[in-house]
Amino acid sequence: xxxxxxxxxxxxxxxxxxxxxxxxxxxxxxxxxxxxxxxxxxxxxxxxxxxxxxxxxxxxxxxxxxxxxxxxxxxxxxxxxxxxxxxxxxxxxxxxxxxxxxxxxxxxxxxxxxxxxxxxxxxxxxxxxxxxxxxxxxxxxxxxxxxxxxxxxxxxxxxxxxxxxxxxxxxxxxxxxxxxxxxxxxxxxxxxxxxxxxxxxxxxxxxxxxxxxxxxxxxxxxxxxxxxxxxxxxxxxxxxxxxxxxxxxxxxxxxxx
Amino acid sequence: xxxxxxxxxxxxxxxxxxxxxxxxxxxxxxxxxxxxxxxxxxxxxxxxxxxxxxxxxxxxxxxxxxxxxxxxxxxxxxxxxxxxxxxxxxxxxxxxxxxxxxxxxxxxxxxxxxxxxxxxxxxxxxxxxxxxxxxxxxxxxxxxxxxxxxxxxxxxxxxxxxxxxxxxxxxxxxxxxxxxxxxxxxxxxxxxxxxxxxxxxxxxxxxxxxxxxxxxxxxxxxxxxxxxxxxxxxxxxxxxxxxxxxxxxxxxxxxxxxxxxxxxxxxxxxxxxxxxxxxxxxxxxxxxxxxxxxxxxxxxxxxxxxxxxxxxxxxxxxxxxxxxxxxxxxxxxxxxxxxxxxxxxxxxxxxxxxxxxxxxxxxxxxxxxxxxxxxxxxxxxxxxxxxxxxxxxxxxxxxxxxxxxxxxxxxxxxxxxxxxxxxxxxxxxxxxxxxxxxxxxxxxxxxxxxxxxxxxxxxxxxxxxxxxxxxxxxxxxxxxxxxxxxxxxxxxxxxxxxxxxxxxxxxxxxxxxxxxxxxxxxxxxxxxxxxxxxxxxxxxxxxxxxxxxxxx
Numbered sequence: 001x002x003x004x005x006x007x008x009x010x011x012x013x014x015x016x017x018x019x020x021x022x023x024x025x026x027x028x029x030x031x032x033x034x035x036x037x038x039x040x041x042x043x044x045x046x047x048x049x050x051x052x053x054x055x056x057x058x059x060x061x062x063x064x065x066x067x068x069x070x071x072x073x074x075x076x077x078x079x080x081x082x083x084x085x086x087x088x089x090x091x092x093x094x095x096x097x098x099x100x101x102x103x104x105x106x107x108x109x110x111x112x113x114x115x116x117x118x119x120x121x122x123x124x125x126x127x128x129x130x131x132x133x134x135x136x137x138x139x140x141x142x143x144x145x146x147x148x149x150x151x152x153x154x155x156x157x158x159x160x161x162x163x164x165x166x167x168x169x170x171x172x173x174x175x176x177x178x179x180x181x182x183x184x185x186x187x188x189x190x191x192x193x194x195x196x197x198x199x200x201x202x203x204x205x206x207x208x209x210x211x212x213x214x215x216x217x218x219x220x221x222x223x224x225x226x227x228x229x230x231x232x233x234x235x236x237x238x239x240x241x242x243x244x245x246x247x248x249x250x251x252x253x254x255x256x257x
Numbered sequence: 258x259x260x261x262x263x264x265x266x267x268x269x270x271x272x273x274x275x276x277x278x279x280x281x282x283x284x285x286x287x288x289x290x291x292x293x294x295x296x297x298x299x300x301x302x303x304x305x306x307x308x309x310x311x312x313x314x315x316x317x318x319x320x321x322x323x324x325x326x327x328x329x330x331x332x333x334x335x336x337x338x339x340x341x342x343x344x345x346x347x348x349x350x351x352x353x354x355x356x357x358x359x360x361x362x363x364x365x366x367x368x369x370x371x372x373x374x375x376x377x378x379x380x381x382x383x384x385x386x387x388x389x390x391x392x393x394x395x396x397x398x399x400x401x402x403x404x405x406x407x408x409x410x411x412x413x414x415x416x417x418x419x420x421x422x423x424x425x426x427x428x429x430x431x432x433x434x435x436x437x438x439x440x441x442x443x444x445x446x447x448x449x450x451x452x453x454x455x456x457x458x459x460x461x462x463x464x465x466x467x468x469x470x471x472x473x474x475x476x477x478x479x480x481x482x483x484x485x486x487x488x489x490x491x492x493x494x495x496x497x498x499x500x501x502x503x504x505x506x507x508x509x510x511x512x513x514x515x516x517x518x519x520x521x522x523x524x525x526x527x528x529x530x531x532x533x534x535x536x537x538x539x540x541x542x543x544x545x546x547x548x549x550x551x552x553x554x555x556x557x558x559x560x561x562x563x564x565x566x567x568x569x570x571x572x573x574x575x576x577x578x579x580x581x582x583x584x585x586x587x588x589x590x591x592x593x594x595x596x597x598x599x600x601x602x603x604x605x606x607x608x609x610x611x612x613x614x615x616x617x618x619x620x621x622x623x624x625x626x627x628x629x630x631x632x633x634x635x636x637x638x639x640x641x642x643x644x645x646x647x648x649x650x651x652x653x654x655x656x657x658x659x660x661x662x663x664x665x666x667x668x669x670x671x672x673x674x675x676x677x678x679x680x681x682x683x684x685x686x687x688x689x690x691x692x693x694x695x696x697x698x699x700x701x702x703x704x705x706x707x708x709x710x711x712x713x714x715x716x717x718x719x720x721x722x723x724x725x726x727x728x729x730x731x732x733x734x735x736x737x738x739x740x741x742x743x744x745x746x747x748x749x750x751x752x753x754x755x756x757x758x759x760x761x762x763x764x765x766x767x768x769x770x771x772x773x774x775x776x777x778x779x780x781x782x783x784x785x786x787x788x789x790x791x792x793x794x795x796x797x798x799x800x801x802x803x804x805x806x807x808x809x
């Protein structure tokens with residue numbers, strides 16, 4: 001199987017974020033970046049499929065030069081090669097713009113059987129790029145995947161629904177799947193893997209040269225730190241009084257009773 | 258659990274990607290290039306140099322003030338001024354004496370506080386940059402790998418075992434368990450920083466201790482973004498006095514950086530008497546001094562960190578060479594305890610180690626006799642000169658600030674000799690005095706949330722992260738002592754000296770218990786150093802865990 005995994009590099013979870021001039025994005029200097037955690041599950045799933053069915057895993061990432069680090073990490077864990085779509089102003093893209101660019105890069109790869117993405121990104125969290133990508137490539141897709149069984153050119157897939165419900169669906173190959181976080185336990189990079197990764201190929205393509213510069217359909221006006229609006233009120237009195245007060249509040253203020 | 262370990266072999270294995278370890282790797286790679294170009298035999302390769310770093314990336318665990326004396330870096334990377342991320346040259350240096358309400362500026366900045374010609378840097382950024390050069394030189398640099406234990410062989414060592422990954426909190430393998438490697442090397446270089454966990458094992462097993470045991474200070478630091486114009490970039494202030502009690506060694510720093518950033522912190526000698534002393538709280542109080550408050554008001558905390566500093570100097574330097582290896586940088590006490598500067602010496606010691614290693618590789622002999630060239634090189638370098646002149650400095654403070662300043666004055670005019678030479682000291686934890694009826698504080702310091710913070714808020718700002726589901730990396734060898742003797746005798750000082758709120762005495766159904774919140778640990782090593790019974794053993798957690806000192 002020829003499997004493509006889409007990996008985004010996002011600000012580290014503990015990065016001290018500060019707004020950039022203009023307030024439409026964060027200052028990217030002085031913060032660390034890491035592989036988007038949901039994508040790590042997709043990568044692990046891809047590596048397991050390769051181990052079972054053979055083939056190769058190609059890690060694709062888009063972003064400034066630094067995002068190559070996410071590809072290197074994937075290579076160290078066992079991906080075979082990488083494609084880096086270079087774009088210094090990546091953060092200004094909307095999900096459709098991102099999907100178009102990645103689609104253009106993947107189209108250059110003949111014979112892709114399966115594309116895996118994480119569920120969403122830890123930074124913007126649109127959760128759309130994967131499904132848009134499937135649409136643009138004319139592939140069937142399924143989301144929130146918990147299990148993948150491949151046999152005879154078809155896949156049996158377990159999807160997670162709400163409230164503990166699951167759904168089994170069948171899809172032909174090629175296809176695109178977005179992987180539910182927590183589906184597996186991602187492996188660690190090994191010393192040998194890290195050394196081997198140095199010799200693996202990362203092809204860089206400049207996004208501007210992919211011919212996908214349609215104007216964005218959305219843009220971020222402003223990002224801001226959420227205002228604190230929660231208020232905690234302590235009810236006092238005997239358990240009976242407190243219960244009565246609570247019922248009163250739920251009825252009159254919260255209006256849930 | 259016995260596990261099968263994969264074996265790898267390197268020529269040189271360096272544990273720790275700080276200034277010392279990276280300088281050693283980079284210089285050795287450069288030397289190898291020249292060696293190969295000259296056609297000399299045997300042909301060597303930089304690819305056979307491995308560097309292990311426990312942080313999630315290079316620089317993540319690097320914490321310092323930092324003012325850098327450029328001497329070391331200038332030797333290592335002669336054109337460093339063009340490419341290194343030097344924040345700003347020092348433009349104004351001042352020393353102050355603080356009382357609670359006022360600040361008195363020394364009319365002449367005392368020589369140890371003079372910093373013209375030095376740079377204010379983010380050590381984390383500088384190290385990250387250095388890491389890039391090392392990787393480009395062909396060296397194999399592995400982040401998120403810790404040296405878990407040493408491979409002792411014959412009279413020396415033959416490498417390290419790296420950390421096991423994917424173990425759950427009960428020590429059972431998880432799905433993704435990956436056993437640590439048996440990493441064998443002709444020469445192993447310990448560059449772990451202050452109180453390295455492998456260095457500790459080694460020094461005790463091979464009895465490498467010097468005249469004095471190593472003693473330490475703890476530095477607690479915050480990085481702030483302040484209102485424009487409050488602190489000029491390049492302004493450097495050191496303070497003595499309040500809030501550090503007079504019988505203790507300590508002082509504060511305030512460094513102006515670019516983009517309205519200010520580095521400030523407090524250093525306290527880890528040989529204080531009061532078992533209830535809380536260095537984090539003292540630092541928070543420091544910020545409420547009118548002089549400091551004025552600078553910070555309206556500003557924002559960016560980052561927090563804490564780390565031990567080796568203060569023992571020349572007489573506490575362990576033997577730095579042994580069969581199969583060397584010790585460099587902070588692990589080897591290469592730090593001027595008077596100026597509290599060690600980056601330049603760490604770099605220089607790494608370079609001198611690299612020169613020694615090349616000779617050993619060419620000779621094909623890594624026995625102690627060959628590696629003994631290293632301390633001889635140190636003797637001939639600026640390291641010896643600088644450390645010798647302050648060889649008694651920190652020890653002079655064991656009876657408090659006044660005696661210390663008096664001794665320091667005498668040493669200044671006598672080339673470091675002073676009244677007694679060498680001044681002998683005991684390990685710092687022995688200075689802790691028993692409670693004798695003193696009561697622990699009813700409440701812990703909370704902070705106002707704007708200028709001052711509690712420890713958990715600060716830990717959050719250290720970017721510290723550990724997988725919760727792993728064995729606790731703070732081994733308390735006998736928990737009974739905590740609830741039985743320590744509570745009575747010292748009032749469980751771990752609750753106070755730990756700047757990351759790791760140790761917590763709890764009561765469950767009337768039973769006292771020590772709770773260890775190891776995920777908060779910022780890897781400062783203070784517990785390993787300061788525990789009065791020496792029953793805390795700090796071992797590295799799963800690689801990649803720990804603080805993220807980006808920008809610090």
